[in-house]
Amino acid sequence: MASVAFKSVTKSYGSNAVIHGVDMQIADGEFIVVVGPSGCGKSTLLRMVAGLEAITGGTISIGERVVNQLEPKDRDIAMVFQNYALYPHMSVFENMAYGLKIRGFSKTDIEARVKRAADILQLDPYLARRPRELSGGQRQRVAMGRAIVRQPAVFLFDEPLSNLDAKLRVQMRIEIKRLHRELGVTSIYVTHDQIEAMTLADRLVVMNGGRAEQIGPPKEVYERPATTFVATFIGSPAMNLLPARAVGPGSYELAGGLTMQLAGPAKAAAGAEVTLGIRPEHIALAPEGAALSVELAEELGADTIVYGRLDGGQELVVRVPGYLELAIGDRVFVQIDTSKIHQFDKASGQRL
Amino acid sequence: MHKRVTFDNKLLPYLLVSPQILVTIVFFFIPAGEAVVYSLFSQDAFGIEVNFVGLSNFLFLLNDPHYLRSFGITIFYSVAVAVSALIPALILAVLADGIAKGATVYKTLLIWPYAVAPAVAGVLWLFMFNPAVGIVAQWLKLVGIDWNYKLNGNQAMALVIFAAAWKQISYNFLFFLAGLQAIPKSLIEAAAIDGAGPVRRFFTIVLPLLSPTTFFLVVVNMVYAFFDTFGVIHAVTLGGPAGATNILVYKVFNDGFIGLDLGSSSAQSVILLIIVVILTVVQFRYVERKVQY
Amino acid sequence: MTSSNRLMSLLVHAILILGIAVVAFPILIALIASSHDALTLIGKFPFYFGDHFLDNYRTVLGEGMARAGGGAVGQMLMNSFVMAIVIAVGKIVISILSAFAIVYFRFPFRMGFFWMIFITLMLPVEVRILPTYQVIANLNLLNSYTGLTLPLIASATATFLFRQFFLTVPEELTEAARIDGAGPMRFFWDVLLPLSRTNIAALFVIVFIYGWNQYLWPLLVTQEESMYTVVMGIQRMVTVADAQAEWNLVMATTILALLPPVLVVVLMQRWFVKGLVETEK
Numbered sequence: 001m002a003s004v005a006f007k008s009v010t011k012s013y014g015s016n017a018v019i020h021g022v023d024m025q026i027a028d029g030e031f032i033v034v035v036g037p038s039g040c041g042k043s044t045l046l047r048m049v050a051g052l053e054a055i056t057g058g059t060i061s062i063g064e065r066v067v068n069q070l071e072p073k074d075r076d077i078a079m080v081f082q083n084y085a086l087y088p089h090m091s092v093f094e095n096m097a098y099g100l101k102i103r104g105f106s107k108t109d110i111e112a113r114v115k116r117a118a119d120i121l122q123l124d125p126y127l128a129r130r131p132r133e134l135s136g137g138q139r140q141r142v143a144m145g146r147a148i149v150r151q152p153a154v155f156l157f158d159e160p161l162s163n164l165d166a167k168l169r170v171q172m173r174i175e176i177k178r179l180h181r182e183l184g185v186t187s188i189y190v191t192h193d194q195i196e197a198m199t200l201a202d203r204l205v206v207m208n209g210g211r212a213e214q215i216g217p218p219k220e221v222y223e224r225p226a227t228t229f230v231a232t233f234i235g236s237p238a239m240n241l242l243p244a245r246a247v248g249p250g251s252y253e254l255a256g257g258l259t260m261q262l263a264g265p266a267k268a269a270a271g272a273e274v275t276l277g278i279r280p281e282h283i284a285l286a287p288e289g290a291a292l293s294v295e296l297a298e299e300l301g302a303d304t305i306v307y308g309r310l311d312g313g314q315e316l317v318v319r320v321p322g323y324l325e326l327a328i329g330d331r332v333f334v335q336i337d338t339s340k341i342h343q344f345d346k347a348s349g350q351r352l
Numbered sequence: 353m354h355k356r357v358t359f360d361n362k363l364l365p366y367l368l369v370s371p372q373i374l375v376t377i378v379f380f381f382i383p384a385g386e387a388v389v390y391s392l393f394s395q396d397a398f399g400i401e402v403n404f405v406g407l408s409n410f411l412f413l414l415n416d417p418h419y420l421r422s423f424g425i426t427i428f429y430s431v432a433v434a435v436s437a438l439i440p441a442l443i444l445a446v447l448a449d450g451i452a453k454g455a456t457v458y459k460t461l462l463i464w465p466y467a468v469a470p471a472v473a474g475v476l477w478l479f480m481f482n483p484a485v486g487i488v489a490q491w492l493k494l495v496g497i498d499w500n501y502k503l504n505g506n507q508a509m510a511l512v513i514f515a516a517a518w519k520q521i522s523y524n525f526l527f528f529l530a531g532l533q534a535i536p537k538s539l540i541e542a543a544a545i546d547g548a549g550p551v552r553r554f555f556t557i558v559l560p561l562l563s564p565t566t567f568f569l570v571v572v573n574m575v576y577a578f579f580d581t582f583g584v585i586h587a588v589t590l591g592g593p594a595g596a597t598n599i600l601v602y603k604v605f606n607d608g609f610i611g612l613d614l615g616s617s618s619a620q621s622v623i624l625l626i627i628v629v630i631l632t633v634v635q636f637r638y639v640e641r642k643v644q645y
Numbered sequence: 646m647t648s649s650n651r652l653m654s655l656l657v658h659a660i661l662i663l664g665i666a667v668v669a670f671p672i673l674i675a676l677i678a679s680s681h682d683a684l685t686l687i688g689k690f691p692f693y694f695g696d697h698f699l700d701n702y703r704t705v706l707g708e709g710m711a712r713a714g715g716g717a718v719g720q721m722l723m724n725s726f727v728m729a730i731v732i733a734v735g736k737i738v739i740s741i742l743s744a745f746a747i748v749y750f751r752f753p754f755r756m757g758f759f760w761m762i763f764i765t766l767m768l769p770v771e772v773r774i775l776p777t778y779q780v781i782a783n784l785n786l787l788n789s790y791t792g793l794t795l796p797l798i799a800s801a802t803a804t805f806l807f808r809q810f811f812l813t814v815p816e817e818l819t820e821a822a823r824i825d826g827a828g829p830m831r832f833f834w835d836v837l838l839p840l841s842r843t844n845i846a847a848l849f850v851i852v853f854i855y856g857w858n859q860y861l862w863p864l865l866v867t868q869e870e871s872m873y874t875v876v877m878g879i880q881r882m883v884t885v886a887d888a889q890a891e892w893n894l895v896m897a898t899t900i901l902a903l904l905p906p907v908l909v910v911v912l913m914q915r916w917f918v919k920g921l922v923e924t925e926k
Contacts (some may be wrong), residue, residue, distance in 0.1 A: 052357070052820050073826035085817035087841040098835070099825035114826075357819045358751050359829040369758050373740045375799035380765045385774035390776070444664045447657045460914055461665045466921075467906035469858035469876045475883055475899050476671040478832070479678065485892055486689040487674055521668065528923060562909035579769050583860035587880040601771045605861065608775045617775060625772045632767045 001184060002063035002076070003028045004049065004092050005298035011044055011210075018044055019210045023194035026188070026203075031180050033189045035197035036233070037130035038208035042190045045207070049188060050079050050156050062153055073102075075154075082159040084139045086131040088148075092118075095125040096145045111148075117148040120179065137168045139176070146272065148183070156188040158333050163235070173199060188226055194234050198222070206230045224342075228349040231342060237305055237317050240283075242276045243346060252276060256312015258290060260338060267352040274352065275340035280305065280319035289333040292316060297326040308332070384625070390618035409619035418595070419603070419620070426599040429513060430577035436517035437573055438566070441524030446554070448525075449532040463526055465519040471583030477515035478588045503591070505596025508589045512597050515588065516581045524569050531565030532558070571635045578627070600624060672900075681899035686892045702898040718898050721875040725857055726905070728793050728874055732856035733849050735798040736850075739842065744807035745833055749819070766801045770862060778865050792866045792872055797859065802924045809923075810844050811837065847920030850913050854906045875902045 004026040011019035019041045026032050034042040047053040049060055051072035059066045067075045078099075086095050093114055100110045118124050121141045131139055140160055147155055157176075161169045177200055180187060191197055197204055198218045206214045206229070208220060214226040214267040216265045225231035225239075232238040249266035252274065253259050260276070268274050284305075292308040304324040307317055318334055326332070391409055395402045413419045447456050465473070483500040490609045492499040501507040512615040535558060543553045559566075582601050585591060591606055598606070601624065608617030678686055679702070681695035706719040722737075747759055770777065777796050786792030814837065823834045863877045873881075879902055882895050910917050 050820075050824060052823070072820075074822045077824065078823070079824050081817045081821060083815060083817050085815065085821035087818065087821075087836055089836075098822075098827075102826040102831065146825075355748055355816060355819070357816045357823075358749055361750065361829055362752070364829060365746040365750035365752045365755070368742040368750075372743040372762060372799050372804065375739070375795065376761060376765055378780065379777055379796040379799065380768050380773065381761075381782060384768055385771035386776035386779070387773055404719075440664065444661060447664075449662050451654065451657055451661075458665070459660050460911060462668060463914070463917070464907045464910050465668060466802055467858075467910040468903045469906075470858060471860045471876055471880060472858075472899055472902050473671075476675055478883065479796070479892060479896060480671060480674055482892075485686050485690070490690060497653070516670070517799050523921070526918060528665065530922065578770050582771060583858075583876070583880075586860070586864070587883060588771050597845075604771065604773065609865065621772050621775070625768070628772065629767045630768060 002169075003061075004154055004186060004188065005061040007061075008058035009045070009048065009055060009060060011041070011048060011053065012056045013331065017210065019048075019056075022204065022212050024212065024215055026186060029184045029186055030199060031187045031189065031202045032198040032205060033152060033191060033201035033203075034205045034207060035191055037195055040207040041210040042192075042205075042207050043318070046156055046158055046188060046190045049075075049154070050077055051075050076152050077154045077156055078150040078152040079156040079158065080140075080143045080147050080160045082162050084131070084143040084163075086139055087141055088131055090136070091128050091130060091144075092123060092142050095131070096149050099131075099146065099150050113151070114145070117145040120148065121145050121175075135173060136164050140164065140172060144179070148179075151207060153186065155185050155187040157187065157191075159190070159191050160189075161193070162271055169193075176200060194236065198234065204234075208219075208233075211327040219350055224351070225277075226351050228275055228277065228344050231344070235279055237280050237319065239277045239279045239342070240316055241344075242278070242314055245274050246270050246272045246273050246274060254310075254312070256310060256314050258310060258312060258314070260336070260341070262341055262343075263337050268345075273342040273346040275346050275349070276346060278336055278340060280317045282337045282340040283316070283318045284335050284337070285318070285320055286333050286335040289335040292318070292332050292334050294326050294332060295330060296328065296329040297324065299323055299325070306332070387618045387621045387625070390614050391622045392615075394615040403415055405615070409615045410623070413616065413619055413623070421595065422598050422600055422603045425509075425595075425597070426578065426601075429509065429516075429597075429599055430574045432509075432513045433520065433577040433581070434570055435574035436513055438524055438569060441521045442528050444521075445525050445528035445532055445622040448529055455529075459526070459529065463522045466523045466526075468519050469583060470516060470519065470581050471504045471587040473519045474512070474515045474584035477511060477518065489582050496577075498606035501593075503593055505593055508593055508597050511582050512581070516584050517578060520573055520576060524573065527565055527569055528562070531562050535561050551642055568635070571631060575628070575635075578624075578631075658839050672903075675899050678893055678901055681893050683891045683893050697893065701893050702901070703889060705897045705901070718875060718878070718901060720871060721873050721878045722901060722905075723901075724790075724872060725874040725876060727790055728859065728863070728882075729853050729856035731790065731794040732797050732859075733841075733852040735794060736800050736852050737802050737848055738847055739799060740803035741807050741838075741845070744804050744811055745837065746809055747804075748811040749829065761805050762799075762801050764801075765799065766851045770797070774861065774865070781866060788867055788869050788872050792825065793863060793872070794856075797856065797862065800852075803852070806844060806848060806923050807841065810841060814840060815825075843916065843922070846913065847916040849921040850909055850917040850919075851924060853909055857906045 006024040009019060010017065022045065034045060036042050044053055048055050049062075049067075051067065051070060052249045059068055061067065062075055062077070087098065090098065094231060096114045096117060097110045100113060105113075107147045114127075118127060121144060123138070123141055123145055126134060126138060126142075134142065143160065161172050167168060168230065173196055176189075180200075189196075189200060199323050201218055202220045203217050205212050208229045214221055214230045221230060221234055225234065228241060232241065235270065242254050244254045244260075246266075246268040247253045247259070248270060250262045251259065251262065252262070254276070291311050292306070294306060294308045295313075296307040298305040298307075301323065302321070304320045304326070305317060306320060306324075306326060307315070309315055316334070344350060345352055392404060392406060393402050394405045394409060444462065448455050448462075468476075478486075479487045481499070481501060483489050483502065488501045499507060501511050531599050539557060540553060548556065578599075579601055582597070582605065585597055585599060585602045586605075589597045591599070591602050600620065604617050604620045604624065607613045607620065611617075674690075677691065677694055680698040681691060682697045682701075685691055685695060706722075707717055720805065743758075743762065747755060781787060781792045781796065784792075786795070817833065818836060822836055827835060858876055859874070860877050863874045864880075867873055867877075879895070879898055882898060
């Protein structure tokens with residue numbers, strides 16, 4: 001078990017830069033989730049830790065050692081792949097034992113370790129089977145077992161649950177969390193699914209276009225997103241972004257004429273263009289307030305998601321508890337909890 | 353095309369390719385190069401006098417009636433082998449494709465001739481057609497045909513064509529069958545609903561869709577006839593009678609090893625080489641298109 | 646409707662069986678001939694099996710056609726077998742290593758080597774026959790197993806087959822092996838080779854047949870009877886057989902000559918078909 005440190009890590013393919021300087025300190029035993037859309041560089045970052053991609057600039061350290069020049073096998077890491085990467089011709093036992101066999105562990109050692117991992121993952125009945133005889137969830141567990149037996153300093157997960165169906169994904173998420181609590185190994189977990197990110201992470205790294213836009217615990221990322229990207233990426237349905245202009249201290253005018261008065265110190269100078277953000281669950285239906293023309297209502301059972309348009313054209317998404325039945329064209333009134341409004345600079349997207 | 357994930361070793365890859373490259377250089381490139389070189393020289397039977405003669409070996413060949421005759425014979429021979437091997441194979445494949453059960457049994461029973469060496473096939477047919485003891489020869493005599501392939505050039509040609517085609521039938525059958533089974537049944541059914549009878553369906557739907565396979569097989573069969581049937585000729589007719597079955601590849605051997613005319617034989621090799629290159633390029637071009645199909 | 650369908654179906658089967666019979670006819674003749682003594686075969690051909698079957702085969706295996714000067718067929722079969730096995734194993738080993746190098750490494754001249762191997766597709770042995778003979782003669786390898794097999798041991802088709810297959814092996818398998826600590830050769834032996842089993846089997850069938858059926862090359866390279874292979878040895882028996890009319894022995898030899906490859910095809914049919922299809926791509 002060890003800490004992991006990223007110092008100004010960059011990655012380029014030729015003249016094409018894909019990672020633009022990531023700095024991060026991961027504590028021993030922490031579970032870090034790197035989340036972001038396709039192409040944001042999260043997998044590349046992970047693979048640089050693993051040693052499967054070269055590090056163009058900066059350093060990555062595991063424990064006290066800088067690992068830039070080390071081969072994957074010398075970095076004391078283990079990886080769980082999206083497609084499991086199990087050796088098809090080897091049994092489950094042999095798959096898990098392979099890395100140990102190469103490193104010269106004794107037979108008794110290997111057996112002990114594999115047995116222990118199999119116990120933890122409930123794979124005992126399957127040790128003699130081949131991967132093709134297993135279900136997706138079982139294969140993923142074997143992949144994790146292969147990582148566990150190595151007892152490495154760092155676990156690396158590359159979108160391990162993407163190939164599983166929704167129900168299995170929930171199950172495996174809980175498994176992984178349980179494993180982490182039991183084993184306490186430093187883990188770096190890459191996913192594009194923000195639910196996995198929120199539920200598994202001690203801290204989140206939200207990446208976009210090769211940059212880490214925010215690093216922090218899930219609660220902080222959710223309640224105080226650093227940029228409009230993070231604000232809309234985390235949370236479903238996404239946060240509403242409303243373009244506005246400051247017309248006075250704490251006073252904003254939205255497109256279409258609505259005005260809002262926010263409490264607290266003024267964040268923007270008069271006349272500045274801003275983006276205001278408000279999450280759908282912080283808007284409530286009320287007997288009076290701003291008028292919303294309903295365009296679509298999705299009844300999810302526990303909540304209803306209402307897509308509508310304010311007078312003046314601004315689109316708004318509202319999450320309402322309960323099972324409403326609204327029709328297209330209905331007019332309702334909404335009240336926005338102004339204490340939950342986020343303010344971002346319009347041009348840069350940065351939080352004000 | 354290569355993998356994204358590769359190993360970094362510097363020396364190891366060279367060690368791994370070296371056996372193949374070594375054999376390739378020593379037994380492919382050097383001999384091929386020497387063949388080209390020899391073709392530009394002429395030497396007497398003992399190799400004592402060696403003169404550079406440029407392209408005159410080639411020019412001589414292109415004007416040599418014997419060579420031209422051999423060329424013509426080879427072309428006729430390869431077309432005849434291709435046709436004799438393709439048509440029965442197509443018929444059998446169509447029939448085998450039509451039946452539901454037992455297709456695999458027929459497949460097993462039809463593919464084994466591929467394993468028979470051309471020379472052995474030649475000997476088998478030679479035995480059947482031997483003027484003295486051959487069973488088929490006796491039947492032909494009964495029907496009034498004066499059969500003696502050792503004297504009659506046309507008969508000799510017929511014999512080697514059949515011997516060579518016989519074993520190719522199974523190869524073609526396999527590929528035709530695979531090609532037929534790759535045609536979506538829905539197309540045939542749509543045609544049937546449109547009112548096309550079986551014969552029309554065959555000629556307007558099946559055959560065109562089969563054309564990549566057919567083209568591929570035509571090229572393969574011709575290459576086979578050009579090069580792989582040396583054994584048939586050598587075992588059955590030795591190029592005779594009077595050069596009637598003296599195909600190009602046999603002539604190279606005959607002129608070079610028996611006649612000891614190194615220059616001419618090498619020049620013939622070079623010409624054959626050019627033909628192979630052309631045929632291979634054609635095959636690759638078309639196979640590419642076949643894959644896109 | 647059904648009766649004409651049934652009739653059609655019967656007709657189809659009948660023609661197929663006819664086709665098989667026609668194709669198998671020469672073998673039947675050969676089998677019959679190999680079961681009689683020499684005299685019975687002169688004159689009208691006997692359409693029944695004789696009782697000299699075992700005698701003929703024993704003679705041919707042991708002494709060959711002694712009067713014809715042909716060697717013992719048993720020895721020839723041995724030579725053919727050695728040649729076919731050595732070529733098959735040699736080709737597979739060399740090609741799989743080359744394909745591994747070309748696919749899994751990046752090194753200078755990689756593409757150069759690839760094209761070098763590719764070009765040999767266009768160089769059948771008949772085209773380079775004379776100089777190849779000279780090379781072998783100069784290396785003092787005439788009349789040896791080495792001389793018989795070495796020139797035929799490099800092949801582009803096998804290398805391509807393996808290359809094609811390796812390109813379909815998932816990248817992550819290699820990555821997982823690297824993380825597990827496997828170096829390239831370890832990866833090759835533990836992971837790649839087992840995965841290539843069916844391709845190797847398919848190729849083995851094709852190459853074994855190719856090696857066994859070689860004709861022109863053994864003809865040139867062997868000068869002593871003890872090194873003859875059975876496929877080329879038959880020709881000598883035939884040219885003499887005419888004068889001596891010992892067709893029963895010739896046919897017995899023919900059957901022996903075609904039996905091993907045919908058995909391989911029939912017993913390993915699935916791999917054979919796969920091999921044919923893969924190598925022609």
